[in-house]
Amino acid sequence: MGLRVVLADGTVLDTGNKCVKDVAGYTIKDLFIGSEGTLGVITEVLLRLIPKPKAKRTLLATYGKMTDAAETISAIIAAKIIPCTLEFLDSVTINCVEDYAKIGLPRDAEAILLMETDGHPAVVEDEAAAMAEIAKKNGARDVRIAADAIESATLAAARRTAFSALARIAPTVILEDATVPRSELAKMVAFIQGISKKYGLKIGTFGHMGDGNLHPTFLTNERNKEEIEKVEAAMKEIFDYAIGLGGTITGEHGVGIAKRPFLPGQLGEASIGLHKRIKAAMDPNGILNPGKIF
Amino acid sequence: MGLRVVLADGTVLDTGNKCVKDVAGYTIKDLFIGSEGTLGVITEVLLRLIPKPKAKRTLLATYGKMTDAAETISAIIAAKIIPCTLEFLDSVTINCVEDYAKIGLPRDAEAILLMETDGHPAVVEDEAAAMAEIAKKNGARDVRIAADAIESATLAAARRTAFSALARIAPTVILEDATVPRSELAKMVAFIQGISKKYGLKIGTFGHMGDGNLHPTFLTNERNKEEIEKVEAAMKEIFDYAIGLGGTITGEHGVGIAKRPFLPGQLGEASIGLHKRIKAAMDPNGILNPGKIF
Numbered sequence: 001m002g003l004r005v006v007l008a009d010g011t012v013l014d015t016g017n018k019c020v021k022d023v024a025g026y027t028i029k030d031l032f033i034g035s036e037g038t039l040g041v042i043t044e045v046l047l048r049l050i051p052k053p054k055a056k057r058t059l060l061a062t063y064g065k066m067t068d069a070a071e072t073i074s075a076i077i078a079a080k081i082i083p084c085t086l087e088f089l090d091s092v093t094i095n096c097v098e099d100y101a102k103i104g105l106p107r108d109a110e111a112i113l114l115m116e117t118d119g120h121p122a123v124v125e126d127e128a129a130a131m132a133e134i135a136k137k138n139g140a141r142d143v144r145i146a147a148d149a150i151e152s153a154t155l156a157a158a159r160r161t162a163f164s165a166l167a168r169i170a171p172t173v174i175l176e177d178a179t180v181p182r183s184e185l186a187k188m189v190a191f192i193q194g195i196s197k198k199y200g201l202k203i204g205t206f207g208h209m210g211d212g213n214l215h216p217t218f219l220t221n222e223r224n225k226e227e228i229e230k231v232e233a234a235m236k237e238i239f240d241y242a243i244g245l246g247g248t249i250t251g252e253h254g255v256g257i258a259k260r261p262f263l264p265g266q267l268g269e270a271s272i273g274l275h276k277r278i279k280a281a282m283d284p285n286g287i288l289n290p291g292k293i294f
Numbered sequence: 295m296g297l298r299v300v301l302a303d304g305t306v307l308d309t310g311n312k313c314v315k316d317v318a319g320y321t322i323k324d325l326f327i328g329s330e331g332t333l334g335v336i337t338e339v340l341l342r343l344i345p346k347p348k349a350k351r352t353l354l355a356t357y358g359k360m361t362d363a364a365e366t367i368s369a370i371i372a373a374k375i376i377p378c379t380l381e382f383l384d385s386v387t388i389n390c391v392e393d394y395a396k397i398g399l400p401r402d403a404e405a406i407l408l409m410e411t412d413g414h415p416a417v418v419e420d421e422a423a424a425m426a427e428i429a430k431k432n433g434a435r436d437v438r439i440a441a442d443a444i445e446s447a448t449l450a451a452a453r454r455t456a457f458s459a460l461a462r463i464a465p466t467v468i469l470e471d472a473t474v475p476r477s478e479l480a481k482m483v484a485f486i487q488g489i490s491k492k493y494g495l496k497i498g499t500f501g502h503m504g505d506g507n508l509h510p511t512f513l514t515n516e517r518n519k520e521e522i523e524k525v526e527a528a529m530k531e532i533f534d535y536a537i538g539l540g541g542t543i544t545g546e547h548g549v550g551i552a553k554r555p556f557l558p559g560q561l562g563e564a565s566i567g568l569h570k571r572i573k574a575a576m577d578p579n580g581i582l583n584p585g586k587i588f
Contacts, residue, residue, distance in 0.1 A: 007564070007568070011564045011567070012564065013562075013564040013565055013568060014562065014564075014565070015561075015565060017475070017540050017541070017542065018475035018540050019473050019474065019475055019506055019540070019541055019542050019545065020473075020476070020504075020505040020506055020507070021473050021502075021505045021506070021507050021542075021545035021546055022473065022542040022544075022545060023328045023542075023544050023545065023546055023547070023548050023549075024542045024543050024544050024549060024553075024557060024560050024561065025549065025557060025560075025561055025565065025569055025587065025588075026325055026328070026329055026333075026569055026572060027321075027324040027325055027327060027328060027329075028565060028568060028569070028572075030321040030324040030325070031320055031321055031324070031325055033321060034317045034320070034321060035320055035321075039320075051374040080345040119417075120414065120416060120417045120420070122414060122416030122417065123413075123414045123416065123417060126414070179313050179314075179315050179316065180313065181311070181312035181313055182314070208315075210314075211314040211315045212313055212314055212315070213314075213315050246311050246312050246313070247311070247313055248311065248313050248315075248316040248317075248318045249318050250316075250317050250318050251313065251315035251316060251317065252315055252317055253317070254317050255317075255318060255319065259318075263318060263319060266318050266319075267309075267318065267319055268307075268308065270301070270305045270306065270307040270308075271307055271308070271309060271319065271322060273305070274301070274307060274322060274576070275319055275320055275322070277575040277576065278320060278322075278572065278575055278576075280575065281571040281572055281574065281575035282568070282571065282572075293319065294319075
């Protein structure tokens with residue numbers, strides 16, 4: 001809700017406040033959020049706390065076909081349910097997780113969806129039942145509804161350990177966060193699988209399906225120059241495809257240095273020009289986190 | 295979720311997309327929102343639609359003391375209820391509405407709260423019951439829960455007609471939208487009442503209490519120069535007091551020309567300086583809605 005920011009010339013700026021509504025002047029606060037330190041140094045943050053939900057339910061659905069998992073996501077959104085968790089694991093990730101955490105996941109599944117709903121107990125019961133039915137209708141082989149908090153935690157562990165499980169099997173792990181409109185998820189996942197075959201690369205994909213946010217994770221070795229070149233070519237294809245679907249090269253991780261070359265392809269010339277004018281106006285000597293974003 | 299904007303140099307900029315998450319580059323889109331035409335001309339807007347809630351309940355609580363109404367608001371927020379409507383009418387407004395719409399509002403009440411909750415039927419029932427109890431506990435003389443949609447509409451009419459009802463009794467109506475953190479509402483309303491007495495001005499106050507957003511409405515005559523001078527002095531005091539409480543001079547209406555002199559008092563020198571640098575970077579010839587905001 002508010003920030004204290006030190007600007008490039010040393011001025012201390014306070015922006016935002018405790019008001020629920022405020023339209024006085026430009027939305028300066030949001031310009032700093034996600035600017036990766038290139039417009040100012042944030043030294044204090046005013047946050048709103050959200051009350052802990054009264055109830056929660058966890059479900060795990062298993063699929064023989066990736067497209068069925070994607071259809072389930074679309075059907076859940078169409079049913080106007082907004083789950084607090086709607087996470088996806090592909091078969092590479094499922095097998096790495098099972099090797100690592102031994103949760104009892106089906107190794108032959110092509111996709112797993114972890115679904116959680118929270119809030120008022122009556123809403124949670126209705127939504128959990130509706131999601132289980134939607135999953136079954138859309139081809140889920142199996143749907144488990146956690147009976148209690150312990151079973152919930154076990155099911156959620158499948159997703160929570162995904163990155164660690166993938167990270168241990170390769171010397172170098174490169175995690176991306178290409179994001180697309182939810183309606184394009186099935187296409188995006190299929191494309192990543194195609195790219196994995198085309199380049200002969202091992203890619204585990206998991207992510208926040210409810211947000212259209214995927215984490216294609218390259219399992220590689222940075223000492224293998226030839227393979228890293230393939231990874232870079234594969235990554236470029238994935239980003240281009242995501243942009244073509246109306247998506248973004250980064251849903252939550254930011255641009256930094258690694259994704260800088262891909263930003264103009266997404267934002268276009270007009271936007272990059274405006275970014276540079278804003279940056280020059282706020283940091284004329286280019287002293288704030290130089291070289292990042294663009 | 296997205297905007298098409300024509301920039302000062304004629305460039306067409308597309309910013310935002312259908313992704314739920316996107317952190318590629320600066321939050322350019324939000325910079326244009328609420329910029330009152332001073333940074334670009336918005337020609338297309340991409341909006342997200344929210345599903346219509348399944349159920350809704352309307353309540354009307356009547357108070358003999360303004361402070362009891364304010365305490366009710368605080369208690370509702372503390373109970374973690376977020377009503378979709380939490381509207382307030384003071385005694386001046388109640389009487390004008392009753393003259394105009396003849397709803398049967400109590401003319402001797404010092405404050406009325408209109409409360410509405412919507413969403414899942416079970417949540418709506420729980421929240422309506424909880425708000426009724428909170429209102430009674432905090433000194434409401436009377437709490438009416440609408441039995442059906444028709445009674446709901448009647449109760450809601452009290453708030454909906456407030457501006458029209460006030461507007462018909464004076465040649466000139468000046469509506470402000472000072473907003474404060476919700477915890478400061480009682481102080482703000484009492485201060486406005488004091489200002490009304492101090493200057494001998496008729497001020498009807500109503501507004502979105504749930505957002506801390508008040509509409510002190512001056513009932514005056516612009517041909518009466520002496521009274522208009524008092525209105526201006528009163529307004530300045532109200533804005534200064536709102537700012538002192540951590541509030542804003544405008545919760546939803548914007549700055550324009552009328553509130554331009556008050557903006558530096560709220561934002562401070564560092565923020566105004568930054569506003570001007572951003573404006574100069576994006577509109578170097580000052581051709582976009584000149585003279586507005588600052």
